[in-house]
Amino acid sequence: MPEETIVETDTIAKIPASEYGNRIENVLKGFSQHKFDAICHRVVHGGEDFKQSTIVTEEVKASIRKYERFAPLHNPNNLIGIESAEKVFPDTLQVAVFDTAFHQTMPPSSYLYSIPYEYYEKYGIRKYGFHGMSHRYVMERAEQLLEISASKLRLLSCHIGNGVSICAIKHGKSYDTSMGLTPLAGLTMGTRSGNIDPSIISFIQDIEESSTEGVIDILNYKSGVLGISGVSGDLRDVMEAAKAGDKRCQLAIEMYTTRIHKYIGLYLARLNGVDGIIFTAGVGENSPELREMICAGFEYAGVVLDYEQNRNKHGERFISAQYSPIKVMVIPTNEELIMARDGYALLPKLRENKRTAEVVS
Numbered sequence: 001m002p003e004e005t006i007v008e009t010d011t012i013a014k015i016p017a018s019e020y021g022n023r024i025e026n027v028l029k030g031f032s033q034h035k036f037d038a039i040c041h042r043v044v045h046g047g048e049d050f051k052q053s054t055i056v057t058e059e060v061k062a063s064i065r066k067y068e069r070f071a072p073l074h075n076p077n078n079l080i081g082i083e084s085a086e087k088v089f090p091d092t093l094q095v096a097v098f099d100t101a102f103h104q105t106m107p108p109s110s111y112l113y114s115i116p117y118e119y120y121e122k123y124g125i126r127k128y129g130f131h132g133m134s135h136r137y138v139m140e141r142a143e144q145l146l147e148i149s150a151s152k153l154r155l156l157s158c159h160i161g162n163g164v165s166i167c168a169i170k171h172g173k174s175y176d177t178s179m180g181l182t183p184l185a186g187l188t189m190g191t192r193s194g195n196i197d198p199s200i201i202s203f204i205q206d207i208e209e210s211s212t213e214g215v216i217d218i219l220n221y222k223s224g225v226l227g228i229s230g231v232s233g234d235l236r237d238v239m240e241a242a243k244a245g246d247k248r249c250q251l252a253i254e255m256y257t258t259r260i261h262k263y264i265g266l267y268l269a270r271l272n273g274v275d276g277i278i279f280t281a282g283v284g285e286n287s288p289e290l291r292e293m294i295c296a297g298f299e300y301a302g303v304v305l306d307y308e309q310n311r312n313k314h315g316e317r318f319i320s321a322q323y324s325p326i327k328v329m330v331i332p333t334n335e336e337l338i339m340a341r342d343g344y345a346l347l348p349k350l351r352e353n354k355r356t357a358e359v360v361s
C-alpha cells in the first residue's frame with residue numbers, strides 16, 4: 001500500500017447485541033464525508049471456503065451465515081457489520097477478511113480430531129483456528145525484527161486478549177494452533193473454558209437441566225478466568241484482587257498462565273524448537289507480570305527474559321536477554337492493517353466487479 005496512515009477511528013464498547021446494527025450504522029455515518037474504495041470486514045469463521053480475503057457477494061454472505069453455528073459470538077455480528085456498511089455505503093464494495101484463512105495451511109495431523117473421519121468429510125468438523133490476521137501481522141513484523149526470511153522462520157505467536165490463541169508457525173505458515181472448530185477451544189480465556197473433558201458437557205447438562213446450547217453458553221460466557229475467580233473476566237480486575245489476597249483470583253491467574261506455558265512447551269516440541277516467541281493483544285502486550293509467569297521455567301529450553309526490557313519499556317521490542325537463544329518479542333498487533341492491505345490488493349478485482357455490475361444494470 002502506498003500510504004498506511006490512520007485518518008480517523010471510532011470504537012463501540014460492550015453494547016447489547018440488539019443495539020449493535022444501529023450503533024455500527026451511526027459510526028459508519030460519521031465517516032460519510034470520506035470516499036472509500038473498499039470497506040474491509042473482519043469475519044471470524046470462513047471454514048474451508050476461504051483461504052484468503054474475498055470480495056463480499058451474496059454467496060460469501062451465505063457462507064458466513066452457514067458458519068454462524070461454529071462462531072456464534074462473532075459471525076452474526078460480523079454479518080451485521082457488513083450489512084450496515086452496505087446500507088450506509090451502497091456504492092462501495094465490501095471485502096471480507098477471515099480469522100480462519102491464515103490457518104488453512106495446517107496439515108491434517110494438526111487439524112483433524114480423533115473422531116470418525118466421516119464427520120470431517122461430511123460435516124467439516126475439524127480444527128480451523130482463529131486470530132489469523134493477528135498471527136499473520138506479528139509474524140511479518142518478527143520476520144523484519146529477526147532478519148530471518150519467512151521461508152526459514154519458526155515462531156510461536158501468543159495472542160492473549162479476551163480470546164487467547166497460540167499459533168505454531170513453521171516456515172512462515174500456520175502449522176498448528178490452539179483454538180479448534182470454534183474459538184471456545186484451547187487455552188483458558190477471559191470467560192471461555194478452553195479445552196475440557198468433553199464428558200463434562202453431559203454432566204453439566206443434567207445438573208443445570210439445560211440444553212446442550214445452554215451448556216455451551218456456560219462454557220463461552222461464564223467460564224475461564226471469570227468462572228474460576230468469580231470476580232471478572234478482565235485480567236486487570238483479577239490481578240488487582242489477587243494482589244489484595246483473593247485466593248480464587250490467584251488460582252485463576254495461575255491456571256491461565258500455566259495453560260499458556262503448557263501450550264508453549266507442546267509447540268516447542270511440535271516445531272523442534274523456534275527462533276522466537278511473540279506476545280501480542282491486550283494481555284500479551286500490556287502485562288509484564290503475566291509474560292514473566294508464562295516464560296518462567298523455559299530457561300532450560302533457551303528462553304531468558306530481560307527484566308528491564310520486559311518491565312519498564314513499551315511498544316514493539318525484544319524482551320529477551322541479548323544472549324537468549326530464543327528471542328522473545330512484544331509486538332502490538334494490527335489486524336486492521338492486514339485487512340486494509342488485503343483490501344488494497346483486491347482493488348483491481350473490485351474495480352473490475354464494479355464495471356461489470358454497471359454494464360449489467
Ligand SMILES: Nc1ncnc2c1ncn2[C@@H]1O[C@H](COP(=O)(O)OP(=O)(O)O)[C@@H](O)[C@H]1O
Pocket residue numbers: 160161162163190233234235236281282283286287
Ligand atoms: N495492563 C493490562 N494487564 C492485564 N490485562 C490487560 C491489560 N490491558 C488490557 N488487558 C486485557 O486485555 C483484554 C482485551 O484484549 P484485546 O486484545 O483488546 O481483546 P479482544 O480479544 O476483545 O480484541 C482485556 O479484557 C484485559 O483483560
Ligand SMILES: CC(=O)OP(=O)(O)O
Pocket residue numbers: 044074099130131161162163164183
Ligand atoms: C476468534 C476470537 O476469539 O476473537 P476475539 O479474541 O476477538 O474474541
Ligand SMILES: [Mg+2]
Pocket residue numbers: 161281
Ligand atoms: Mg482482538
